[in-house]
Amino acid sequence: MDKRTTEKEAVAELADGMTIGIGGWGSRRKPMSIVREILRTDLRDLTVVTYGGPDAGILCATGRVKRLIYGFVSLDSIPLEPHFRKARQAGSFRASELDEGMLQWGLYAAAQRIPFLPTRAGLGSDVLTINPELKLVKSPYADGEELVAMPALELDAAFIHMNRADVHGNGQFLGPDPYFDDLYCMAAKRRFMTCEKIVDTPDLLKGGTLHTLKIHRAMVDGVIEAPGGAHFTECPPDYGRDEAFQKEYAATARDPDAWDAFRQKYLERGSEAEYQEAVRKR
Amino acid sequence: MSDFTRAEVCAVAVAEAFRGDGEILASCFGTTPAVGARLAKLSFEPDLIMTDGIASAIRNVPPVSGPKTEEDIVEAWLPFRTIFDLLWNGRRHVMMVASQIDRYGNQNFACIGPHEKPKAQLLGMRGAPGNTISHRTSYWVPNHNPRVFVEKVDVVSGVGYDRARALGEASAKHHCIHRVISNLGVFDFDTPDNAMRLASVHPGVSVDDVVEATAFELVVPNDVPETRAPTDEELRIIREVLDPEGYANKEVA
Numbered sequence: 069m070d071k072r073t074t075e076k077e078a079v080a081e082l083a084d085g086m087t088i089g090i091g092g093w094g095s096r097r098k099p100m101s102i103v104r105e106i107l108r109t110d111l112r113d114l115t116v117v118t119y120g121g122p123d124a125g126i127l128c129a130t131g132r133v134k135r136l137i138y139g140f141v142s143l144d145s146i147p148l149e150p151h152f153r154k155a156r157q158a159g160s161f162r163a164s165e166l167d168e169g170m171l172q173w174g175l176y177a178a179a180q181r182i183p184f185l186p187t188r189a190g191l192g193s194d195v196l197t198i199n200p201e202l203k204l205v206k207s208p209y210a211d212g213e214e215l216v217a218m219p220a221l222e223l224d225a226a227f228i229h230m231n232r233a234d235v236h237g238n239g240q241f242l243g244p245d246p247y248f249d250d251l252y253c254m255a256a257k258r259r260f261m262t263c264e265k266i267v268d269t270p271d272l273l274k275g276g277t278l279h280t281l282k283i284h285r286a287m288v289d290g291v292i293e294a295p296g297g298a299h300f301t302e303c304p305p306d307y308g309r310d311e312a313f314q315k316e317y318a319a320t321a322r323d324p325d326a327w328d329a330f331r332q333k334y335l336e337r338g339s340e341a342e343y344q345e346a347v348r349k350r
Numbered sequence: 351m352s353d354f355t356r357a358e359v360c361a362v363a364v365a366e367a368f369r370g371d372g373e374i375l376a377s378c379f380g381t382t383p384a385v386g387a388r389l390a391k392l393s394f395e396p397d398l399i400m401t402d403g404i405a406s407a408i409r410n411v412p413p414v415s416g417p418k419t420e421e422d423i424v425e426a427w428l429p430f431r432t433i434f435d436l437l438w439n440g441r442r443h444v445m446m447v448a449s450q451i452d453r454y455g456n457q458n459f460a461c462i463g464p465h466e467k468p469k470a471q472l473l474g475m476r477g478a479p480g481n482t483i484s485h486r487t488s489y490w491v492p493n494h495n496p497r498v499f500v501e502k503v504d505v506v507s508g509v510g511y512d513r514a515r516a517l518g519e520a521s522a523k524h525h526c527i528h529r530v531i532s533n534l535g536v537f538d539f540d541t542p543d544n545a546m547r548l549a550s551v552h553p554g555v556s557v558d559d560v561v562e563a564t565a566f567e568l569v570v571p572n573d574v575p576e577t578r579a580p581t582d583e584e585l586r587i588i589r590e591v592l593d594p595e596g597y598a599n600k601e602v603a
Binding site: 141152193 | 520
């Protein structure tokens with residue numbers, strides 16, 4: 069099956085109030101062309117599940133997020149995402165902050181179609197206070213231990229970015245870490261994979277070992293070729309993080325006029341191609 | 351005895367915190383902890399496992415400053431999901447920073463003020479809840495003052511002894527806050543109720559200095575020893591091998 073589609077068609081499936089998962093980690097291999105496409109719509113009140121980077125910062129700063137379910141939000145080389153920080157301090161969205169491992173567990177539970185997975189992570193911490201919906205579960209075995217019952221994080225849609233993919237939805241990561249992209253896909257009803265390059269299936273193994281074929285086609289509904297789609301986050305070995313651009317982005321959190329100008333110059337372009345052109349011309 | 355800086359004393363105290371850990375992953379946040387853990391590996395804890403900060407465990411011990419002297423020798427693949435597996439498995443000792451810490455070792459680096467609308471968003475919960483309940487944890491505070499060593503933390507990211515005890519033995523069996531190291535001294539929880547105790551003061555620091563810089567009532571033994579000074583060999587490793595540009599000296603107040 070040829071699953072090729074576009075950012076526009078994928079994002080058109082979203083509706084206000086949906087829960088979406090965004091793959092990658094911090095400022096690493098984020099499906100940013102999808103985030104930019106969301107900005108071209110009127111989507112609002114999203115619940116966003118993420119190991120957050122600029123995806124979280126941009127969506128919070130543009131008022132798209134009603135609730136953020138996250139393990140952290142960081143730009144890596146800039147430890148705290150400044151747009152996220154600003155939105156947090158304004159109290160502009162509901163912050164469902166979890167321990168990093170709990171977020172994986174919630175995605176894994178949804179991927180396994182079970183209601184929760186038990187973990188010690190969270191016990192005794194204020195993760196349980198700030199997320200009062202989290203419940204404990206007692207081991208039915210002789211130990212009787214109480215654990216956190218991390219609920220399944222079921223997603224309406226998931227978006228991930230891979231280095232290579234074929235038109236059928238098989239995806240390949242060529243960098244050091246698969247992150248949790250497979251879990252996002254398996255936790256979601258609709259699954260979209262952007263990639264640097266679509267290749268013929270036999271060519272996938274020319275780029276990396278068998279072990280890099282982490283995403284298989286039963287995880288994916290739509291494939292989008294998006295060269296530079298993770299910009300300005302890193303997507304090794306295709307490209308590193310655009311640190312200069314990230315600094316420019318981060319600095320705009322201090323100044324509403326600078327943020328307006330940045331959005332107009334880059335983010336409020338009519339298409340991904342125009343964004344990439346604006347980045348090249350700077 | 352050689353002259354040494356406060357940061358070098360702190361680095362040695364960090365190294366001492368990893369003494370006896372054996373073949374576990376040593377994870378560090380902050381420059382001085384990175385220098386200290388690497389010092390431990392190069393001297394008395396050669397089996398410590400360390401990462402390149404991305405997704406590989408590396409066998410060599412690179413410097414924290416100055417030019418890279420050798421290619422990394424990768425010995426294992428440690429992507430984030432393997433790190434979670436490993437930390438829940440318990441074979442790890444993490445040294446995290448504390449923006450606030452209380453007498454029982456409850457730590458906050460999430461935010462200042464109420465979580466729903468903080469006055470200052472800090473790093474967030476990150477892995478602190480899972481780390482502290484799963485394996486040995488220590489803390490690093492480069493600027494010891496009463497706004498950090500507080501009576502009550504605004505948000506509990508890392509779990510302290512009073513909260514761990516309240517969970518019961520089964521849940522808390524892997525909880526251990528091993529050491530807190532600040533620019534003024536070394537602290538442990540080796541007291542009947544696991545309240546924080548002043549274990550040693552760094553050379554040039556008085557017990558009164560520490561007590562004044564701490565907003566809660568610290569357990570202070572009658573005789574507080576001095577944190578041991580770096581040996582000449584440790585100073586050589588720190589200055590020539592690990593931190594030739596002296597980054598740690600810039601971190602320590």
